[in-house]
Amino acid sequence: MRVVSSLSTASLALVLAACQPSTPPAAAGGTADPAPPEPQPLSTNSTASQTAYQCGDLAVRATFNGEDAATVVIGDRTFAMTSERAASGAKYGDGQGNSFWTKGHDDGLLSLKGEADRECRAMEATEGDGRAGAAAFRATGNEPGWLAVVDGDTPGLQVQVDYGQRHFDVGAPNRGADGWSGKAADGTDIKLTFQRTTCTDDMSGEPFEAKAMLTVGTRQYHGCGNFGARQP
Structure with missing residues (x-):
C-alpha cells in the first residue's frame, strides 16, 4: 500500500505541475530588446x-x-x-x-x-584693417560688401561693389569739397562722398574718421572711411 500511495502522490504532482501557467513574460522595459540607434546626421564639409x-x-x-x-x-x-x-x-x-x-x-x-x-x-588683403595708408581716402561698407580707394594715381578712384562681383576704375575723378566723381570706362557714373564725422562699422565695430556714401549709377552704398597720407 505504501508503494501504491507513493505512486499516486507522484502522479498527482505531475498533473498539478502540468496545469500550472507558463512563466509570464518580462515586464516592459525590463529585458526588452534595445531600440535601434537614431540615424546620424549627414556630415558637412567644415573645411x-x-x-x-x-x-x-x-x-x-x-x-x-x-x-x-x-x-x-x-x-x-x-x-x-x-x-x-x-x-x-x-x-x-x-x-x-x-x-x-x-x-x-x-x-x-x-x-x-x-x-x-x-x-x-x-x-x-586689399581691404586690410581699414587704414588708408598712402591713399587719399579709403571707404568700405557691408551688406553688400563694397570698397572704394582714392589713391591719387591712375586710376584715381578704384571701386569694387557687391562683394567684388563688379569693378570700376575712374582714371581722373573730379575733386569736390566733399568727395570725388567721374565716369568708369563703361560710362557708369561713379561718385564717392564723405562727411567728416565719427563712423562705426556696423559689423566689426571698428571706428572710422568719416561717413561715406558711394553711388554707382543709380545705386547707393553706405559705409565708413578713413583718410590717408594724401588727405584731401
Whole structure:
C-alpha cells in the first residue's frame, strides 16, 4: 500500500505541475530588446572657405573645399575644378583648359581657355584693417560688401561693389569739397562722398574718421572711411 500511495502522490504532482501557467513574460522595459540607434546626421564639409579676388578686369569668387577641389565663379560662369600638380601653391583645373592657381594667401593666377592669363589679388588683403595708408581716402561698407580707394594715381578712384562681383576704375575723378566723381570706362557714373564725422562699422565695430556714401549709377552704398597720407 505504501508503494501504491507513493505512486499516486507522484502522479498527482505531475498533473498539478502540468496545469500550472507558463512563466509570464518580462515586464516592459525590463529585458526588452534595445531600440535601434537614431540615424546620424549627414556630415558637412567644415573645411570649405571662400575668397574674393580681383583678376585683371574680372571679379572672381573662389570656394575651396579643402585642398582637393575648388569652385570658381566669374559673373554667370561657374567652373568646378579639382586639384592639379603644381611646383608651389595650390592649382585647380577643370580639364577643359581653365585653371586657377593660388600663390600664397593673397596672390593667384587665372587661366581661361582662349584668353590671356590674369594676375589675381585677394580682396581681403586689399581691404586690410581699414587704414588708408598712402591713399587719399579709403571707404568700405557691408551688406553688400563694397570698397572704394582714392589713391591719387591712375586710376584715381578704384571701386569694387557687391562683394567684388563688379569693378570700376575712374582714371581722373573730379575733386569736390566733399568727395570725388567721374565716369568708369563703361560710362557708369561713379561718385564717392564723405562727411567728416565719427563712423562705426556696423559689423566689426571698428571706428572710422568719416561717413561715406558711394553711388554707382543709380545705386547707393553706405559705409565708413578713413583718410590717408594724401588727405584731401
